Amino acid sequence: MATKGIEKNIVKYLNNQASFNELDDLDLWVNKTENEQEFLNYVKINYAIDCTLKKTDNNKIKNLIANLMKEEKRLYKKRRLLNYVKYAAVFVGVIISVYFFKNGVFNLKEQDASKTTIVNSDKVLPGTDKATLTLEDGSVIALKKGNSYQNKNATSNGKNITYKSKSNPTPKVAYNYLTVPRGGQFHVVLADGTKVWLNSESQLKYPVTFAKGVDREVELVYGEAYFDVSPSTKHNGTKFKVFNQSQEIEVLGTEFNIKAYKDETNIYTTLVEGKVWVHSEWGNRTLKPSQQTNLNILDKTVAINTVNVLNEIAWKDGLFRFYRMRLDEIMKVLSRWYDLEVQFANLELKKAGFNGTIGRDQNIEEILKIIKSFGVIKNYELKDKTLILN
Known part of the structure; x- marks a missing residue:
């Protein structure tokens, strides 16, 4: 039977509250064969969920969990729960506690x-890969899974769109808009190599090419986006800036998430790696990894909180x-x-x-x-x- 300490660590892990030492202890305990069924029974009894899976769902579920655990390893190198994937798979597709x-x-x-x-x-139906691309001349192209598209600047396979790596020698640039509807998601690789994931009901404005020697600037018009920014060292020191509603985010090369939906009064910026500066008319903030700014448009205030990045x-x-x-x-x-x-x-x-x-x-x-x-x-x-x- 699991000790009270292990039970406590299981509960903390399920609720994303376990410390590094608690995760290490749980990792050692759960990797012992005799503890596997005890762990599953504990979860089933105490959380009232069905811990069985259809065989056809196993690979899909394990891949989802593997991606999440890979992210955990990258963010928290002290966490050694990679073998925990086969146990964690029982949680995908169920609500853990209420x-x-x-x-x-x-x-x-x-x-x-x-x-x-x-x-x-x-x-x-669940959301899928789809978006509309608005070109610099006003043309609108429907991008969706299963359809390919190509023009002189970019190529899309229906799941993402990738812009050609080239620099505009003059400051004048042309802009495209990528709009993801409700029930959609999409991924874009900008001309500088920056990767952006767009969530449902989001719109991104960005240049087809970036002007040489000028700061790289894009705008999250609304919605939610995750940015993996190509470092300034690869672009002659030029900064990368993201504008949205009431704030400006300045980075040198980092990963972060912005949530700024039209029907919400709060804008959340969460730093995953690196360092960013968040500027607004109500104050400037510098974020460290795992910190999040909460900009309240109605109250005109900016707060910084430490969050579990994986949840965001x-x-x-x-x-x-x-x-x-x-x-x-x-x-x-x-x-x-x-x-x-x-x-x-x-x-x-x-x-x-x-x-x-x-x-x-x-x-x-x-x-x-x-x-x-x-x-x-x-x-x-x-x-x-x-x-x-x-």
Whole structure:
């Protein structure tokens, strides 16, 4: 039987709160063969989830987890849980824990499935690779999985678009727009080699080529984007700047995430590696890795918080990672990815929350069944693209 210390470390790991030493202890314990089934039983009993997987899902799930664990190793070199992948795979596609912010833990009672209504759910599908490209002459090109496109400046295979590596000798440049709709995602490699991942409902404005000797500048018009910036040392020392709404981010070569949706009053900038300067009319901040600025447009304030980076960037690797998020916040994320309208028939449900990891390729019905099985919601109705929770 697991010791109290190991049980504590398991809980902390599932909730993304384990320290380096606790992860090391858990790594040593879980890699002993006799502890494998005990670990799975502990999770199944204490978190009320089904730890079985379909064989056809194993490789897909393991790949998702492998990407996440690879990111963890790169960010936290002291974490040695690579062999933990085969155990961690049981968490993908399920909600790990549930709680009410206001009223504490509640009973997990099986709900009456007969009250569930599903109509035309085949119209609600997980997001996929798609975007529209607006060229400098105003032409609009539809980019989507399975379709290829090429012009004199760029090539797309339907999943991403890559611009040719060349420099414009004059300051005058032409701009393209890449717009990702609800239910979409896309990846672009800019002419300087900078990689940008765009989440659902996002738009990026960028130059087709960068002027020689001039700072490289792009604009996240709205939405969410992850930047892996080509270092200034490869571009004669030119800085890379990202503009969006009320702030400007200046970098020399780094990785960071910006979340700035049109329907939200907060802009979040999270630093993964390197160093960035965040400038706004309400103050300037310098970020260190694992720090996040929260710019509140209404209050006109800027705060810095230390965050779990993996929770913020998991979307890039095909995962949702929810930690202490209210149900209304979670539904906002899901509504963008599944292109849904979500309505709360019972407003109190907005206060319910989850901790856990879930694959972005899950069917929306599976997610709803999991939420219902925990007793968070009594019923749900899914008609075409409208979801009603009560």
